[in-house]
Amino acid sequence: MARGFLFLIFFGVSVAHAFVEKSFYMGISYYSQNALGKTTASATSAPSFLGSPNYPVNLKYDWRLSLDWYLSPQLSYTPMARSASGDSAKVTLLYFVLPIGQNLGFGAGSHWDWSFGPGYIQSTIKGAGGTTVLSNGTGTSTFAVPGESVTLQTISLSGAGAYNFGKSRIGVDLIFEGLLSSKRAASFMFSYAYRFGGGM
């Protein structure tokens, strides 16, 4: 009983908890796809720390599972597609993650949480069709522009941490695709969300 009381003092009586039972969040993110050297953004092809930028809108909901653990599904979608120059192709991203997370509540001043779980990533590449003329080194050539819409679906694993203040939440997710092969790639998602409703 005494141990249980101490547990409640340390974990249960925090004033500012990150996950909040039955709370709904909405926000925006910077999703850096294929980061940590998977791609390059320079003409020398030097690997880049950041990947390709996407700007999804996030929706998130918290369910309490136990004293301080939560199930917190989150849906992210890019309403503005990542646009190719000349608008010849557009890439949209949908990311759904079903993490389990814990508040790191070591007292009233703690606002941190962490989570991990599986996710689903769906990208759609939609080409505009037609042709374009590009250099081939010694002259120019005509190349066809992709004209179809293609959907890519992968499963991911992610770990995340967040800082909460007031009704705001700033988080960072590290998302792995192709985790069990040499295709492995990591993406970052930096997010800001505002909490609507929910109890303490």
Add this chain to the structure above:
Amino acid sequence: MRFIFVTLSVFLPNMAAAFTLNSSNDSLFRGWQNSEVTFNVNTANCPTGMDIPGLIEEAVKVWNNVPTSRVKISYNSSTSSTTFASPTTVYCETNFQGVTGADQDYVPAAAAVQPSGHYAIGGLLYLNVSGGQANISLYDRTSLLVIIAHEVGHILGLGHSQEPSALMYYNAGGKQHLTLGQDDIDGVSYLYPRNEFNGDKMMGCGLLRNSSSLPRHPSGGTFAMLMLLLLLPLFVYARLRFSVSSFIDPP
């Protein structure tokens, strides 16, 4: 507000550019129907000591490692062919300019595919071993890998990109690393999309084991693995709840 503008100025310039297809007029061109693309190498006129099959095997890794593409590229065997074929023929051409029409002082390699319908049915990759200044023996290993990976991109069905960071940018001269741009990743994912709910292995498991000499990874577990992943949080929750209950109300 200034923080927002500074942040956007850091992130926004990193935009993708448009990949194109290795066809002059077919916007519905889809590369090879089979996503396992292989190469046969004719080393007859190649520089002594240059391991062309080894270079190809190393160069194709960058394409094989795209997480959103199912493509699997590999060296198949030696050949004596110098014509379009499937697997794609790779050979060293002494009359590079005469055969390809490309400037032998500027272009170290060239590639073309033979289309049928919206698919490629044959491929041919020429390596320049002429008397010109772009003879492949004059390039260092990193440059050769970049050149070969670029030509493999053409064989896969990609055209040039207008994005200087892309491997498929027409000029590989400034590239010091073999790395794909997001534009290349978009391109190969468009041609060979990965769908882990329709036959492709979950999280890449076993995807690169395409050689018959290698043991195949157990297959058919996609659905089971998906269920395992979805149930993982509940499993962890159950363990934690048991632990917490024991902790709060010890027997």
